[in-house]
Amino acid sequence: MKTKFFLFFTLLSVFIFAQENAESAPADSVAVFDYSLVKSFTLSDVGSDDGTALKIKWECTDNPENKNQFRLYRLTDGDTVRTLLGNFALSAEYTDENLNREESYSYSLVAVDSLGVEMQGIVSTDLMKPKANYFKTDKIILLLMILIYTIVIIILVETVKKGKVLFVRKISGLDTLDEAVGRATEMGRPVLYVPGSSTMSDIATIASLNILGPVAKKIAEYETRLIVPNRDPIVMTVAKEVVKESYSEAGRPDAYSDNDVFFLTDSQFGYAAAISGIMTREKPATNLLLGMFWAESLIMAEAGNTAGAIQIAGTDAVSQLPFFITSCDYTIIGEELYAASAYLSREPLLMGTLKAQDYFKGMIIAFICLYLFFLIISTIFGGNVLFLNKILDIIRFIFNS
Amino acid sequence: MKFVNFINNIDKRWIYLLVALVVIIPFVFPVGCPMRITPPVQSMYNYIEDSIPENGVLLVGIDYDPSTMAELHPMAKALTYHAFYNNLRVLFVTMYPQGSGMGQDIIDKTLTQWNSANPENQKELGRDITLLAYVPGVSAVMLKMGENIPATFNEDAYGNKLENLPVMDGIKTYNNLNYMVELAGSSVVLSWLMYANGRYKMKMGIGTTAVSAAEYYSYLQSGQSNGLLGGLKGAAEYEKLITENHGYAGRKDASVGMDAQSSAHIFFILLIVLGNIVFFIKKYKEGK
Amino acid sequence: MFIRRTLPLLVAGFFGIATIIQFFVPHPASRTFYNMVLDWMIIVTAFTYLMAVQSTIELHTTKIKRKVEGWQYSLVVLISLGITAFIGILGGAFTPSTILMKLIPAFKPSSTSPLMYTYLYMQVPMQSTIFSLLAFYMASAAFRSFKARSFDATMLLVTAAIVTIGRVPLGEFIYKGFPEIIEWILKYPNMAAQRGILIGVELGMIATSLKIILGIERKYLGGGK
Numbered sequence: 001m002k003t004k005f006f007l008f009f010t011l012l013s014v015f016i017f018a019q020e021n022a023e024s025a026p027a028d029s030v031a032v033f034d035y036s037l038v039k040s041f042t043l044s045d046v047g048s049d050d051g052t053a054l055k056i057k058w059e060c061t062d063n064p065e066n067k068n069q070f071r072l073y074r075l076t077d078g079d080t081v082r083t084l085l086g087n088f089a090l091s092a093e094y095t096d097e098n099l100n101r102e103e104s105y106s107y108s109l110v111a112v113d114s115l116g117v118e119m120q121g122i123v124s125t126d127l128m129k130p131k132a133n134y135f136k137t138d139k140i141i142l143l144l145m146i147l148i149y150t151i152v153i154i155i156l157v158e159t160v161k162k163g164k165v166l167f168v169r170k171i172s173g174l175d176t177l178d179e180a181v182g183r184a185t186e187m188g189r190p191v192l193y194v195p196g197s198s199t200m201s202d203i204a205t206i207a208s209l210n211i212l213g214p215v216a217k218k219i220a221e222y223e224t225r226l227i228v229p230n231r232d233p234i235v236m237t238v239a240k241e242v243v244k245e246s247y248s249e250a251g252r253p254d255a256y257s258d259n260d261v262f263f264l265t266d267s268q269f270g271y272a273a274a275i276s277g278i279m280t281r282e283k284p285a286t287n288l289l290l291g292m293f294w295a296e297s298l299i300m301a302e303a304g305n306t307a308g309a310i311q312i313a314g315t316d317a318v319s320q321l322p323f324f325i326t327s328c329d330y331t332i333i334g335e336e337l338y339a340a341s342a343y344l345s346r347e348p349l350l351m352g353t354l355k356a357q358d359y360f361k362g363m364i365i366a367f368i369c370l371y372l373f374f375l376i377i378s379t380i381f382g383g384n385v386l387f388l389n390k391i392l393d394i395i396r397f398i399f400n401s
Numbered sequence: 402m403k404f405v406n407f408i409n410n411i412d413k414r415w416i417y418l419l420v421a422l423v424v425i426i427p428f429v430f431p432v433g434c435p436m437r438i439t440p441p442v443q444s445m446y447n448y449i450e451d452s453i454p455e456n457g458v459l460l461v462g463i464d465y466d467p468s469t470m471a472e473l474h475p476m477a478k479a480l481t482y483h484a485f486y487n488n489l490r491v492l493f494v495t496m497y498p499q500g501s502g503m504g505q506d507i508i509d510k511t512l513t514q515w516n517s518a519n520p521e522n523q524k525e526l527g528r529d530i531t532l533l534a535y536v537p538g539v540s541a542v543m544l545k546m547g548e549n550i551p552a553t554f555n556e557d558a559y560g561n562k563l564e565n566l567p568v569m570d571g572i573k574t575y576n577n578l579n580y581m582v583e584l585a586g587s588s589v590v591l592s593w594l595m596y597a598n599g600r601y602k603m604k605m606g607i608g609t610t611a612v613s614a615a616e617y618y619s620y621l622q623s624g625q626s627n628g629l630l631g632g633l634k635g636a637a638e639y640e641k642l643i644t645e646n647h648g649y650a651g652r653k654d655a656s657v658g659m660d661a662q663s664s665a666h667i668f669f670i671l672l673i674v675l676g677n678i679v680f681f682i683k684k685y686k687e688g689k
Numbered sequence: 690m691f692i693r694r695t696l697p698l699l700v701a702g703f704f705g706i707a708t709i710i711q712f713f714v715p716h717p718a719s720r721t722f723y724n725m726v727l728d729w730m731i732i733v734t735a736f737t738y739l740m741a742v743q744s745t746i747e748l749h750t751t752k753i754k755r756k757v758e759g760w761q762y763s764l765v766v767l768i769s770l771g772i773t774a775f776i777g778i779l780g781g782a783f784t785p786s787t788i789l790m791k792l793i794p795a796f797k798p799s800s801t802s803p804l805m806y807t808y809l810y811m812q813v814p815m816q817s818t819i820f821s822l823l824a825f826y827m828a829s830a831a832f833r834s835f836k837a838r839s840f841d842a843t844m845l846l847v848t849a850a851i852v853t854i855g856r857v858p859l860g861e862f863i864y865k866g867f868p869e870i871i872e873w874i875l876k877y878p879n880m881a882a883q884r885g886i887l888i889g890v891e892l893g894m895i896a897t898s899l900k901i902i903l904g905i906e907r908k909y910l911g912g913g914k
């Protein structure tokens with residue numbers, strides 16, 4: 001490869017020297033740079049991109065006395081004027097971005113002396129068009145993971161459909177949902193359902209709305225009032241649909257009141273204040289705080305606690321869990337929230353995905369253990385065993401991808 | 402036992418009153434405890450100080466509203482000052498309508514204070530600093546910024562076309578920005594980490610409320626963020642750094658609150674200890 | 690049924706799969722599609738705020754009409770909404786708009802517009818007050834529930850006490866090594882636990898997204914099944 005570069009470069013420089021010497025170097029420049037010091041000067045397309053970048057790389061033979069720099073120029077095919085891209089060291093790499101994939105470009109190097117004056121002589125590359133790629137090769141592992149995950153989900157869903165019963169551990173927070181709704185009915189007070197402070201793009205919000213369905217159905221059956229205040233207009237619209245549908249399914253479409261699922265404010269603490277107000281005025285017997293919460297979590301949970309309601313909270317915001325655990329009766333932690341939909345409905349399709357999640361988690365744990373195991377052995381052997389280092393590199397590569 | 406019962410059944414409002422006193426008194430009689438700089442704050446400071454060239458661009462995400470301004474506003478102010486000292490351009494961006502007012506307030510205050518203290522190096526709105534217009538859509542806006550920032554916002558919050566503003570010179574995507582510090586009390590920080598840092602490789606630092614700070618340590622270790630300002634203490638440390646290294650002489654909003662925070666924390670510990678003593682005495686008596 | 694169920698599922702499936710494919714295809718055609726999707730997302734989000742306004746007005750007018758308990762507050766909400774919208778549209782968010790200046794020639798641009806005035810002197814103090822409630826609630830919650838009931842709870846208690854005291858300058862004043870101890874607690878035990886939960890959460894996120902894209906999860910469309 002090196003010989004090829006050398007031949008290419010020598011031919012190129014002989015060809016270009018004759019043509020462009022006069023064009024670029026300033027007339028008053030007397031010093032001449034010895035371009036035979038340039039070992040390689042290559043132009044290549046940047047892979048996995050949309051055809052807007054080219055990579056230029058050059059290397060000089062080591063010479064500590066050489067204090068010169070290079071100036072890199074770009075020439076677009078059809079243009080006569082070169083564009084200066086900057087000053088660089090004698091060996092460097094540069095990625096020229098924001099190019100047009102319809103045009104061809106060539107690049108030239110001009111040496112600059114210690115005073116910043118351009119010296120005689122120039123080397124240039126051939127013309128090249130940046131190419132647009134159809135696939136990001138650096139993301140192949142990620143794609144494979146998604147495909148494997150999807151396949152595992154599909155296989156497990158099919159297995160469950162065929163009648164295989166999958167074990168799911170007990171989640172007490174979800175088990176008590178029925179009891180909590182029942183309590184509100186007995187006391188003749190409403191149930192307050194807070195779908196979190198986030199938007200629809202947060203998966204915790206989607207998980208919360210998935211729980212809202214069965215909860216609303218149960219509430220409709222018990223003929224209790226359900227209040228759903230929202231912070232995001234899209235979440236409000238979806239929540240309205242979910243509650244309306246659930247009331248219809250329970251055979252009580254008449255009991256649904258459009259004004260009980262409403263928008264409050266998009267201010268984080270304004271929302272918390274308004275919910276605390278509802279807890280104090282309406283005195284709901286049961287508060288369900290499920291979804292994404294941040295610093296305002298304790299304000300809602302404490303207000304509910306003071307009002308004496310039974311509270312079930314659930315979030316995947318790890319730093320808010322301690323507040324919920326302190327102020328609520330039951331807390332659904334992290335991924336239990338996502339499992340809720342499957343857990344409550346026991347639908348085979350959802351159970352299958354829940355199981356797939358577990359298998360994948362098992363796989364990640366296995367990888368971590370494997371990595372740890374090889375790392376320990378590698379450390380014992382002083383970290384110099386090539387075979388072990390290779391394995392560690394492969395695992396690291398998979399994780400990095 | 403009488404004492405135990407009294408403490409056990411104490412009205413919450415007495416505790417509230419004590420908290421109020423413990424917070425207010427140190428503001429009137431400040432002590433001024435010395436403070437050491439923690440590594441996450443130092444590394445953010447060092448990055449802005451050493452790794453951004455002059456006229457580089459610092460993007461500050463103002464994704465908080467007045468509720469959390471007590472902790473996050475001093476951070477925004479200190480960061481803006483630091484950028485001014487190093488002659489960096491500052492762009493504010495917000496994903497929430499309420500953040501727009503916060504950004505405007507910071508720009509107003511820092512520009513006025515800076516220009517009166519540094520007549521030889523005046524800063525100007527639109528040339529050195531601006532706030533991008535609020536555009537709804539959160540994640541969609543963050544992703545769109547990776548494709549084309551001027552096309553995402555078109556204007557700044559003052560109605561000026563971005564193409565006419567010197568502060569926007571050469572800025573098209575995240576690639577043209579040097580560093581971003583995201584200030585928020587919500588999980589919008591994670592969206593920035595996922596989209597701006599994860600997808601578009603934007604170098605990032607985080608400023609968040611003390612309540613949420615512990616959550617972001619994993620992103621610090623993984624290198625997705627290279628600095629973390631946690632709550633008022635983080636802001637106070639940053640103020641200390643710009644005071645020591647650049648001679649900042651303005652009002653130190655976070656540092657003045659440190660005494661109140663210290664006394665409140667001590668009071669919390671006393672409350673927990675008291676609660677536990679009562680708990681154990683009660684358990685012991687009931688056991689008898 | 691087709692409009693309410695099948696079509697939304699098809700739309701969700703199509704855009705979900707298309708966005709995943711787009712992520713792996715760097716070609717300009719895929720980028721154009723991606724930009725179009727982003728533009729649409731921004732446009733749709735902007736319009737949802739109209740629904741928020743509609744919901745607020747409808748809810749509070751009903752309350753006023755039915756004279757439910759505390760209906761006077763609903764009146765306050767509607768009046769505030771009206772005034773804020775009025776000065777917002779006429780006065781501009783930050784700089785007094787040209788409309789206002791044309792209407793009243795004496796009106797000069799100042800640093801604080803009418804909307805900014807309500808923001809700085811009404812919203813800021815009100816919202817800051819709500820945030821400050823946290824300190825009071827935390828104190829009462831800590832006093833009430835933070836008990837050394839078991840070995841685990843005692844560990845939690847001791848760690849919390851160290852972090853609480855060491856996070857403030859006074860802690861450093863008491864013992865110089867506090868900041869290091871806290872950094873260690875946050876970096877190792879805290880992070881190990883957080884990562885464990887996070888891995889589960891992230892996998893849950895991917896699974897939920899896939900369930901929606903594949904049409905397995907339909908509850909968000911309403912109803913139990």
